[in-house]
Structure formats: structure tokens, C-alpha cells
Amino acid sequence: MTENNTNDNNEAGEPERVVGTPKADEPVVSDATAAPEAGEHAGPYAASETHARPEETQRRGEKIASVWFVLAFLGGLGFLVSYFLFPPDAIGAPQIAQYSNMLLGGSLTLSMFGIGAGMTAWARQVMPHYEVHSPYDELPSSEKEKGSFSDFFMRGADESGFTKRPLMRRTLILAMVPLGLAPIVLLRDTGPLPGGQLKHTTWEPGRRMVVEGTDRAIRAEDFENDPNAMISALPATEHGHHLSLNEQAKTVILLIKIPEGDWQERMKEEVEGTDGATRLNWTHNGIVAYSKICTHVGCPAALYESTTHRILCPCHQSTFDAANAAEVVFGPAHRALPQLPISVDDEGYLIATGDFTAPPGPTFWDYAKD
């Protein structure tokens, strides 16, 4: 509602035009037809509240509305034609599906728009402009009504005994309590208790790993050619066996080759609870394995920048340092990516030598507890 427009509002009867505002339409109010003779008014609302349009405007409005309705009819016909224009087996091709979509949608749009525009022309040019006054209801009831209600209600409550007989009232409330809990209890079997499930995966000593999306087992020498290689991997399965999404979500790892001199502090520190083992002991020939699932809210931390050894999760940009035990260097993640201890078997294939160092995936309340 800009000032100028308001000031130029023709309904307010101000013919003056302010520079830069649209020209006032022809007057909405037509004295000639609005109230021919007092008392002879045909409309449902008072003549003073009914600003009928001049007959000429009405006739033009009727024509405009009819043109729109005819267009809408054609649009609707077009919709039906478009539907049968493409046989069901043709729309399997994305290009054809798109043409079909445009024709169906375009004709539907025309049809809807036509009806809308026609109705608008009808309301704005054929029907009178109404300015009907109507009272807002006084919402609070009168004191008398309120008093009467309250009196009635309390008499009823007293007579029923609900207020006067506390034993009955209280036992009824007591009776409701277990029923109130029942729906919640019934939800118990929606899923198993967490137990230790979230903390352990199917990685076990000796398990080989395959390139994600293939059956190709990974050898340590696959990393020979590229000193900064990164491979996304899953545990190997017996041939033909399909790894469930649940398993994939927990076991997926990033195998990263780190050049000899780039290891940082945390890799060389002794790990708590081991006899002098360091995280470097869990790597093989410069190859380190981390869980690919971000410890923030569980997106795959799939981006790897080899020059800085940074692993980045594209969802919320938690960043982990692959050369430093995957510690968080930026972003909202709570903790480092768990490391998977690895080695090679007799045939030179990379294998796990145990489960992750910590539960993989989003951080939860008791992840650090056994």
C-alpha cells in the first residue's frame, strides 16, 4: 500500500492524479444505474453499498469473460488431446516425456487460467462493486449469559456427583492412567533396542575389501602408482552375496595413501589401552582406512583433497585431516572419523585386522561406552 496509490484511490473519489501513478480507471460508480429510484433497488444489498457498473462496461465484461471461457474450453480439449497424443510406451524416453509434460501442463494451464481470468472479468466488470458494511459480532457474552451458563454448569456438575463424590472421581481418573500409557507401550515393537548394535560392524580380522560398486578386491599394490590415491571401499562378500544397505551404511571406508613424511602427531601417539601401539601400526605401507560416514549426522564424507589430506563432507562441510587420525579440523562434527586397522594377507590383498576404533556414523549419546 503505497502512499501515492492510496491517495489516488478512485474509490475514495479523488480524481487528482499523482505523478508516476497509474491513471485512474473510469469511475466504478455509476449514478445512472446504481440507484434508479430510491426503494426500487433490485440487488440484495443496500443501494448505497452497491456500485453497479455502467451497462457498457458490463457488456464489455461479458464479452471478455466469454472469450476467456472459450479459451479455457479449448485448453481443456487440448489437455484431453495431449493425453492421447502419446501412447504410454512412448513417454519412457525422457525427451518425449518432457514434450508430453509440456503439452499436458501447458493446456491445463491455459484451461485454468482461462477460467480464472473469465471469473475475474465477471467479478470486476459485470458484477457491481460492493462496499457492504456489516457489524463485527461482540464476542464476549453478556454477564447475564455467562452467569447463567456457569450457574447451569455447576448445578449440573454438583447434581451429577462429580464434584461431591471424590472417591468416584479419583478412581475414574485412576482408571484412565493405564489406558493413556497403552498407545505408547504399543509402539515398543516398532524396532529393536539399540543394545550394542550401533557400536559394532561386520568388519573382522582377515576380511578383504572391494572397490565400492564392484566385486574387485583391493591389493596394496593398487596404490603404488599414485602417492595420493583415494579409494572408497566395502567389505568383500562371497561371490553373488549382496551387502545390505544397513551393512553398507556402517562399513563403508575410505582407503587413502599418505606419503611417508606427511603423517602428523596423532598418528604416532600411543593409543590408549594398547601396548605401545600407534595408529600408524594400523596402516599398511602408507595406506590408512577411515569410516566414510561423517560423525556429524551421517552423510558420506566423500570429498578428498589430496594435497592437504583433507576429507570433506559435502553436506555440512565437516573437515577431517586424513594424515592426523581424521581429527576434525573444521565444521560441526563432534569427533574424528573412526579408523579401521588394516594389513595385507598372504596374497597381497588388503584386509581388516579388526573392527573400527570407535562406532562409525553419527555421534550418539553413549558411543564411547562399551
Added chain:
Amino acid sequence: MSKTTQAPKALRGVGNFIDDRFHLAKTGEKNLRKVFPNHWSFMLGEIALYSFIILLLTGVFLTLWFKPSMMEIVYDGSYERLQGVMMSEAYASTLHITFDVRGGLLIRQIHHWAALIFVAALVVHALRVFFTGAFRKPREINWLIGVAIFALAMVEGLFGYSLPDDLPSGMGVRILQGVMLALPLVGPYVSMFLFGGEFPGEDIISRLYMLHILLIPALLLGLIVAHFMILWHQKHTQYPGTGRTDKTVVGTPMFPAFAVKAGGFFFFTFAVIAGLSAFVQINPIHLFGPFTPTSITSGLQPDWYMGFMEGSLRIFPNWFDLTIFGYALPTAVLVPGLVVPGLIFGGLAAWPFIEQWITGDKRAHNVADRPRNAPVRTGVGAAGVTFYGVLWLAGSNDIISETFSIELYVSTYIFRVLAIVGPILAFFIAKRVCLGLQRRDREMLEHGYESGTIQQLPSGEFIEVHKPNSDGMVDILESKPTITSTALADDADTDDKGVENPEARKGSGKLRRALARWYTKDNVSFDDVEAHSGHHLHHSSHEEEKEAAH
């Protein structure tokens, strides 16, 4: 124009049939005579309502083919590029709707566009109600229902987005599960129960399906009907103007005019949504591929209404993460996941009552405020919008940093600062703009409006000719209420017998007085201003005659 008092016989028959059974003649007439004030901003809620109707219609159509199942199958439908790929039945059936059902793609896109527009329209509608104070007594309950609709609509949209089980939609579910897991104590249980085991399990799609097509729509429908019935019963607010008071509403009656206008507007809304669906691709799930928990693409964006959640997850740092006796409290997940939406929805729900407590205003209001006439409220609203907007933008910080060549981490820091500084700045700027507009209103009331005509006086002086405002304009300008608070009245702390109110000395009394001062102190007074009393008025002779006639 012939005078009709008798309905055609057929219609009369139907009318009598119904009235004999329901006694509706009087109620029917009263309701058809209901008056709806005119203003473009009253159409925002209509857009939301109509989009909801479109969602119901198209949603029913989609259920005819959609299979809410996570069973892994090999796709053999007619979309060649994914033939032979393992995917869930949910994803395969969505591909079926897209490539094997004629009109399926269109209806899917209409459903998605209508959802985006539904939430957008209801948000803008809520802002209109907020900034014009239309939530004030007697409409607080309807405001609360509106806030509940907003929150439910978001959840409903998120669940619907998750159903096709394509890569981004599954990632949305994963993020939801990650946030759930972070809940102290109950997190792992909630997640296990909702998913029927570990992520992703085999149940989540069918459960989200039930929530998306049955439970939440039923709640939404119930709330929307209640919202509408309350509106109908209390009648619409109106903007200030000639003859419009807290006692009288002026506008278009339901029958015949408003019904036709609103009907036409429904078709316009549908036309816009259909047009977008025809020509603007949305959520092309066939390009994303089926969900796997191990893959992702960069630049993933949720539907717009989830953007502020995504943004707060991105920018809230892990600096406050706690470990208590070995138990983890990842505040970097909990604050964005619970506190931020709690602040936004809780703040929205609480505001009418906070404002009422500050001002002590217990009157019923049917005339809406012009936002400038409630500068503090407008400032608070602007701060809220800015906070939400910054978080929303932060939800695409990766795309912003790439587009504008800003370093990714720098963009995070910028958004962290903006999320705090932005709302504060917005408050002061909005409030100052309001006060400036109030001053302009006062000047216009006193001197008339600037005509744009420059006149040279005989003395050589140039003046700009001011012209008198229309009567309607004067009524609007004079409608400005004086903002007061009962907490600041002279006798606020004593009752009518002069006894001091014990509340006044308590902390809450002091807080209320402080807030009341903050709420009322800046205001341009319109006292002693009489319309057109200023000396800048130079009437044309025609108007002078009119003036003289008065």
C-alpha cells in the same frame, strides 16, 4: 433487470429439501451475506489454502501407483538408463509414475510445486498477520493454529520429499536420523524405533508414507478447517480506512461477489502451479539415481523450507560440544536440530502473549495496524525474518562460495557473524524506517501530499504545491493508534484504593516496565495534528470553492 424474488422451481425444490431437514434458511443467508474486506495481502492465505487443496487432489492420484516399499528389486521399466540397476520399489514406482503413466510426471511436478508454494504462501501469510498485528485479541488462538500448521507443513514436506527414495531424499532421511541419534539418552532408542532397526532398515519408507498421506494430512486438514471456521466466526481483520472500525467491517459480501473472486483466484493459483509444473523441472529423481548410504553428490539442496535447518546445521560450530562422564552431547547437532526451530516456532507462538503482557492491551482489535505504526513489533519481525533468512542462505553456503568465489570456510564464518549481527541491525533499521514513515505521515496529514507541481510566487520564491489528501487518506493517517502500556500508567503500581500492587516490586514487574518502556518510547506523536492545518497548502481555486462550501 427484472426483480426476482422467487428462485426457479428446481432450485426451490432442492432448497426446501435441505431446509426441511437442516433448518438452514436463516443461517444460510447470514453466511452468504458475510463480508470480506478487500486487500491484496488477504489473498496470501487463500493461495496457501488452494495449494493445499491441489496437494490433496494430486496426492491421491500419486498413491494409485506409488509403492511404499523398500524391497530391493532390479529395475526393468521403460527408463533405459537405469534398467538393470538395483533399487527400492519406492524409487522404481516413482520412475513408473514418471515414465510409464501418462500425465504422471505432470501430477508429480504439480504436487511438488504446490508443496513449495503452500509453505511459501503460508509463511508470507503469517508474516502479513504478524506485521499488521492481526494476531491480537481475539485472534490469538487462530495464530497458534497457524503456527502449528506451519510446523506440520514443514514435517509433511520433508516426509513427502523422502518417499521417492532417490539419492538426495535418502540423504535427507539420513540427516534426520543423525539428528535423532544425537538426542541425549533417548536418541538411539528413538532412531531404532522409528527405523525399525539400524539405518536405513526396511520400514522407514512405509512408515513415512503413512505419516505423509494419512496422519499429518489429517491433522493439517483438521487444523486448516479449524483455522477457517474461527476466521469465519470472528470475521476478517481489515485495514484502516473510511468507515472501517473495530465494530464495523467493510468489504465484499460472500454472495455473489467474493465467491466468484475467490473461485477465480483458485483457478489462477492452479494455473500458475500447473504452468510451473509444465515448464520448470522440479526434483528430477531419475537423474539422481537410487539412494545408497555410501554415495553423495556435492551441492545438495533440500526443499526451500528445510533450508534454514540445513543452514543452522552447517554454521553452528562444534565449540560447545560436551562430554559428560564419557557421554557425548554434540551441541553442534542439538542446537540446530532443536534449539533453532524451537526459537523460531516458540517465538512465533509466544509473541502475541508477550506483546499483550508488555502493553497490557486486553481490547479486541479488528482493525489491523499499519506496520509502521508499531515500530518495535515491526523491528522484532524484521529481526526474526533476517535470522531465518541468514540461516536459509547459509544452507547453500557451498553454492554461494562457489558462485562468488568466496573460500568455503570464510563463507561459514561470514554466516556465523551475520546470524548474530544481522537480526540486531535489522531491528534498528526497520524501527528507524517505521519512525521515518510515521514522520512523513504526520507531515502529509498536516500539509497534504506533494503534488509535484512547482510554483513561483510573485516574490520570486519557488514552492512545491501541496494538495489536500482525499478523505480516505485522512482517515487512514488519522487511524494511527498511540502505543501505550498499562505498565507505565501513573497508577499502574497501585490498585484503585491506592494500595501498592505486590507484583510491581518483583522482578517480573520491573522487567515488564522495562520492556514497556522499550516498546513504547519511540513514537511520533500525532497529538495536536489537525488534518490540513499546515501552511504549505496552496489550493487551486476549484478546491477552495469546495472548501468554502463546507
